[in-house]
Amino acid sequence: MTQLHLVCATFLIVICDVKATIHQAMLLQAICGYFDLQATLLPRIETCSILGNCLQHQSNHRLQAIELPACFDGEVRLVGGSNGFEGRVEVCSSRSWGTVCDDYWDTNDATVVCRQLGYDDAATPYFGAYFGQGTGSIVMDDVRCTGDESNLIDCPHETNHNCVHSDDAGVRCKQWRIWARA
Structure with a gap:
């Protein structure tokens, strides 16, 4: 058998x-x-x-x-929130999860994260490790999305950082997911 x-x-x-x-x-x-x-x-x-x-x-x-890898480069997830549509932003880089520094973090950046996760474009950015401090690498700093990008990794950013995990960025997405786009 x-x-x-x-x-x-x-x-x-x-x-x-x-x-x-x-x-x-x-x-x-x-x-x-x-x-x-x-x-x-x-x-x-x-x-x-x-x-x-x-x-x-x-x-x-x-x-x-x-x-199989723990994640795929460029993939994002939300960690530490009280539900699936909010949390600390983590990005996969070199097949492991890392955090995003909140320097220059704004609504455009949060919008791209939520869109990448399949949520409506409405998003609220959070700063100062609001959803708890991450561990491991800080993989993105000085993120400056225009708001039109499909993936956070496509936004201009720095990989060298001057941050600590008390600077981890977070988001809250609008609760409703978009399952199909025109």
């Missing part, structure tokens, strides 16, 4: 099956929402310590895995 373990939350798709194929790997990749990656089957992994669920199958099955 085929045993498939889908572990999307940790960005690792695990196939515990002696007959797993690249087609199965691609299907699981799509189920996790990763349509733009090339699926890859890695060679047998001798230790399963990081793959908990496959430990019981290690002796009976070949273990294959697809490693």
Whole structure:
């Protein structure tokens, strides 16, 4: 019997099956929402310590895995808000999450973030780590969107910064998402 373990939350798709194929790997990749990656089957992994669920199958099955990045460069998310339409702005850079400094942060910048996340263009900017301080890298500073950009990463900005996490930028988007645009 085929045993498939889908572990999307940790960005690792695990196939515990002696007959797993690249087609199965691609299907699981799509189920996790990763349509733009090339699926890859890695060679047998001798230790399963990081793959908990496959430990019981290690002796009976070949273990294959697809490693997926934690995020895709330019992707944005909101963290620390009381709901999904507000929070500290985090941007994926070099396949890891980082924060945005609030220097020059304004309504145009917040509007682009909300638009990128699929919300209405109405947005309120927040400053001074209003939604809590992030950790890790500060990946954008001096962001100066015109308000017409589709993605925050397309806005003029600096990657070198003079900020600390108490300067993390945030947004509150209008609650309603836009599902289709004319």
